[in-house]
Amino acid sequence: MLRKSIARMTARALGIVTLSAALALGLNALRPGGLPLLEAAQQSIVAEAVSGGEISIQDAALLLLSNRAVFLDARSVGEYVAGHIKGALSVPVEDYEGAKGQIKAAAAGKEAVITYCDGMFCPLGQELADLIRTDGIENVRVLKNGWELWTHENLPVSTGPNP
Amino acid sequence: MSERHLLCLLRLVLGGVFIYASWDKLLHPADFAEIIRAYRILPAVLVNPAAIVLPWLELVLGVLLVANRWADGALLLADLLLVTFWSALAFNYARGLNVHCGCFSTKAVAEGDMGWYLIRDGAFVLLGLAAMFLHLRAARRSPQPDSAPAGALTA
Numbered sequence: 335m336l337r338k339s340i341a342r343m344t345a346r347a348l349g350i351v352t353l354s355a356a357l358a359l360g361l362n363a364l365r366p367g368g369l370p371l372l373e374a375a376q377q378s379i380v381a382e383a384v385s386g387g388e389i390s391i392q393d394a395a396l397l398l399l400s401n402r403a404v405f406l407d408a409r410s411v412g413e414y415v416a417g418h419i420k421g422a423l424s425v426p427v428e429d430y431e432g433a434k435g436q437i438k439a440a441a442a443g444k445e446a447v448i449t450y451c452d453g454m455f456c457p458l459g460q461e462l463a464d465l466i467r468t469d470g471i472e473n474v475r476v477l478k479n480g481w482e483l484w485t486h487e488n489l490p491v492s493t494g495p496n497p
Numbered sequence: 498m499s500e501r502h503l504l505c506l507l508r509l510v511l512g513g514v515f516i517y518a519s520w521d522k523l524l525h526p527a528d529f530a531e532i533i534r535a536y537r538i539l540p541a542v543l544v545n546p547a548a549i550v551l552p553w554l555e556l557v558l559g560v561l562l563v564a565n566r567w568a569d570g571a572l573l574l575a576d577l578l579l580v581t582f583w584s585a586l587a588f589n590y591a592r593g594l595n596v597h598c599g600c601f602s603t604k605a606v607a608e609g610d611m612g613w614y615l616i617r618d619g620a621f622v623l624l625g626l627a628a629m630f631l632h633l634r635a636a637r638r639s640p641q642p643d644s645a646p647a648g649a650l651t652a
Binding site: 335336339340342343344345346347348349350351353354355357358359361362367368369370371372 | 526527530542545546548549550552553554556557558561567569570571572573574577633636637
């Protein structure tokens with residue numbers, strides 16, 4: 335008898351768990367302000383740190399060091415050769431069409447694409463970012479005044495024609 | 498007081514505790530999720546599902562215990578939950594992590610007094626185990642037909 339009632343108790347307990355979970359998940363999906371079911375402990379800084387499509391130097395540096403972003407240098411090839419963010423690809427805005435395939439390949443598996451230029455008033459980073467966004471690549475951010483900030487903070491750089 | 502009456506009383510008390518405990522968490526799932534996260538026991542992906550499901554499970558358990566429907570299964574789950582919650586508290590107490598209990602309220606007001614939580618929740622654990630003990634004794638003594646669940650007040 336005891337064994338039988340323990341078996342029944344267990345079966346009912348499982349039933350209650352199933353019922354409650356179905357009720358909870360169903361109502362959570364319906365109620366306004368329900369919790370997202372799957373959410374990492376922290377939002378990635380890629381999603382968090384952006385306002386107006388820009389990214390801060392801290393976040394950009396973090397993404398470079400953790401190898402989670404592709405950097406695109408929107409300046410002229412000459413400036414790129416003289417010095418660029420380590421690993422960045424040279425993509426002057428006028429060469430964008432030709433570099434499209436290369437950018438897409440490089441962005442695969444990364445969390446963000448970060449464009450940069452030099453100086454507060456250089457529009458090239460923003461222009462390049464706009465072009466990339468219209469081609470459907472997500473998480474494109476502009477590092478405003480990127481080169482100056484980057485070198486000022488002694489972050490990793492390379493010289494020459496290669497990334 | 499007969500054992501049957503005592504079991505019935507324990508059932509009502511535990512049911513009431515669970516219903517009361519579920520309410521604030523049902524209303525504020527996001528706050529409850531923060532509290533679960535602060536316990537630093539569940540992996541991050543399980544925090545939100547736990548914050549969603551646990552309050553409903555508590556409410557359903559409480560209602561079943563009070564209404565005496567499937568009360569044996571509800572009692573088993575209630576005991577498992579009580580022991581789990583208490584262990585989680587004790588674990589954090591032992592490693593010096595002062596967590597907000599999140600037992601009855603999701604308001605992260607004053608620092609929780611862990612000692613008090615441990616004693617209070619420990620008492621609930623004892624009540625739950627006592628109820629289970631009485632239930633199993635009754636089940637062993639009398640073959641229970643399905644229509645007379647645990648602690649039924651039918652003589």
